[in-house]
Ligand SMILES: [Zn+2]
């Protein structure tokens with residue numbers, strides 16, 4: 631299993647990176663990305679630390695660990711600047727905290743994010759068709775999520791993604807160990823998104839493609 635959206639206590643997750651990664655490996659994960667929430671106050675603190683521990687963990691456990699970020703509540707017009715700052719510091723994967731219906735994410739976040747050279751737009755809520763088309767053009771994957779609240783628009787996101795020929799990935803947005811992926815969560819989430827089980831493999835392949843495009847495999 632591949633999961634490109636998780637959190638540790640470097641933002642609002644409950645586990646140390648080492649414990650999260652080991653628990654994921656124990657559950658059968660092959661690849662995990664740690665994508666803690668960052669903004670202008672924390673990106674330069676978080677990125678070097680996650681890079682360091684990711685390296686240690688993947689060299690000692692049989693799992694690939696990607697050091698990413700989730701750019702969160704950054705003013706939409708500044709997302710592009712934050713993306714280049716994160717990449718400059720070596721961040722390997724850029725997720726943006728999209729306009730979920732579960733929170734009051736700044737309007738325009740989806741639009742500016744898909745134009746900013748990111749990899750994944752997380753839980754995009756009621757994303758506009760024009761932004762799905764932009765995501766396709768810019769090779770940004772949209773996210774189907776297992777996370778309660780954010781998952782309310784999975785079906786809408788999945789339908790538009792397929793209609794526009796864009797790409798989606800399957801993530802857990804794990805904040806605690808019980809959030810990690812398993813068979814029950816996969817089946818439940820696909821059913822909730824109105825997707826056939828075969829789409830899980832397609833989404834996993836899309837996740838693998840992102841990693842290859844970024845030169846991480
Ligand atoms: Zn969070």
Ligand SMILES: [Zn+2]
Pocket residue numbers: 635636637700752803
């Ligand atoms: Zn998240």
